[in-house]
Amino acid sequence: MNKRLQSVNKFIVAFFLAFLFFECTAPSVFFEDALCIENISTIDPVVGLKEHQTLIIKDGKILRIASTSDLKLSKKNTIQDGAGKYLMPGLWDAHIHFGYIEALAPSMFDLFIAYGITSVRDTGGRLEFVKYWKDLALANPTDAPRVMIAGPLLDGMPNVYDGSDAEHPPLSVGLPTVYDVSKQVSMLDSAGVDFLKAYEMLTPEQFAVITKYANENKLKVSGHVPLSMDVISASNGGLNSMEHLRNLELSCATNSKELLAQRLQLLNDGRKDPGGKLRSSIHQAQRQTAIENYDEQKANEILNVFAKNQTWQIPTLTLYTVFITKPFMQDQWQKSFTYLPDSISQVWNASIEKVMNSEVPTFSRQYSKWMSAMVGKINRAGIGIMAGTDTPIGYLTPGLSLHEELELLVSSGLTPLEAIETATLNPARYFNLENEVGSIKETMWADLLILDANPLESIGNTKRINAVIKQGKMYDRAKLDQVLGRLAQK
Numbered sequence: 001m002n003k004r005l006q007s008v009n010k011f012i013v014a015f016f017l018a019f020l021f022f023e024c025t026a027p028s029v030f031f032e033d034a035l036c037i038e039n040i041s042t043i044d045p046v047v048g049l050k051e052h053q054t055l056i057i058k059d060g061k062i063l064r065i066a067s068t069s070d071l072k073l074s075k076k077n078t079i080q081d082g083a084g085k086y087l088m089p090g091l092w093d094a095h096i097h098f099g100y101i102e103a104l105a106p107s108m109f110d111l112f113i114a115y116g117i118t119s120v121r122d123t124g125g126r127l128e129f130v131k132y133w134k135d136l137a138l139a140n141p142t143d144a145p146r147v148m149i150a151g152p153l154l155d156g157m158p159n160v161y162d163g164s165d166a167e168h169p170p171l172s173v174g175l176p177t178v179y180d181v182s183k184q185v186s187m188l189d190s191a192g193v194d195f196l197k198a199y200e201m202l203t204p205e206q207f208a209v210i211t212k213y214a215n216e217n218k219l220k221v222s223g224h225v226p227l228s229m230d231v232i233s234a235s236n237g238g239l240n241s242m243e244h245l246r247n248l249e250l251s252c253a254t255n256s257k258e259l260l261a262q263r264l265q266l267l268n269d270g271r272k273d274p275g276g277k278l279r280s281s282i283h284q285a286q287r288q289t290a291i292e293n294y295d296e297q298k299a300n301e302i303l304n305v306f307a308k309n310q311t312w313q314i315p316t317l318t319l320y321t322v323f324i325t326k327p328f329m330q331d332q333w334q335k336s337f338t339y340l341p342d343s344i345s346q347v348w349n350a351s352i353e354k355v356m357n358s359e360v361p362t363f364s365r366q367y368s369k370w371m372s373a374m375v376g377k378i379n380r381a382g383i384g385i386m387a388g389t390d391t392p393i394g395y396l397t398p399g400l401s402l403h404e405e406l407e408l409l410v411s412s413g414l415t416p417l418e419a420i421e422t423a424t425l426n427p428a429r430y431f432n433l434e435n436e437v438g439s440i441k442e443t444m445w446a447d448l449l450i451l452d453a454n455p456l457e458s459i460g461n462t463k464r465i466n467a468v469i470k471q472g473k474m475y476d477r478a479k480l481d482q483v484l485g486r487l488a489q490k
């Protein structure tokens, strides 16, 4: 061996020894009052899966994330072994109603947390009622989901959710004139709502008052496309998020102009009818015809407008398939009913008994297929989707039903990671909260889920919840079962 090679060899050995010495003596780190999770696989909606990660949670936030091999933890830390587990951001349900069944609201925080929902968007209810739940959540951030509210649905006349019966609780305000709309909107803004929700009986002039105010005051407008308008005008006018793909089919039809003219006539003829009745009769008269006259080219033009305007879509597929696939027959769903107040589970069970063996109308199947195909197209067109359920409408248990929605989004063509994004990062983006929640990054709130199985392999694994972390507070499985046990005992 020549001399030069020998000295190179010596250098390598010396370097290696120095490296070993450094490794053995590298100081291990102690994080006071922190929770350390080691060796876990993280699933971030942006970067996807990363294995062997260490996460330090302190003061409710993610203080540090590093590769487990890069961060040597002192034995003095509170360390949890994450081997074989998957950590993802806490889920959002972007379409819920605390006020649909007011007697259920006191159980909803616990149900959401127990099923891994750490943020919710309430899309309409009496202002004092939803504000009460928002304020309570703000005062108890580790025991409640983050709550974003719209206040009441802003409706025209006749008002749909006027409180006239159990199916139409008082979720909306009926506003006769543009002046009333203007007054209501500025009152809601001063009351501190997070966004506005426009509804189906508004006139185009009333709708324009809402979007103008929202634009000037940096508020988002979510809603149903008013029956008096077409989808393109609503999106161009400033509707930022469209719920349930509502009334989209009407604008996608070859004869959309005729359908709109007919609708204006129906609205005028029915102006003395109760709002709920008038709205359903219009849907009944037009929806099937619209779907049968579906025009692919028109649909593409509309989707281009949505993409350009960034009109978010909340398809609420669960709501439309619940009477077809009847998920409430499954054991897990049935069990979830035992967590509801008795007065509610009795009514739900009795109603389900009635629909259990009933024939599903052919058009319901056709409509839900159309919805699912449309969601696939919307996703391929790059339009933002948010996962939402409309719980507790349709016997959808708060929390559990969001997991059903994720499965339906995947069966409509989203990848499991894209579905996760619709329930984590997307709603955060909608509210400009993407630096606070919705992904796994240092300095963000520790609103997280730990799963026993990989949701990227099967989205149904989001239901295999090992632990929920809300703003740093850890609810392990035993604690989550305690929360549910308390609800079951009542």
Ligand SMILES: [Zn+2]
Binding pocket: 095, 096, 097, 123, 390
């Ligand atoms: Zn709703």
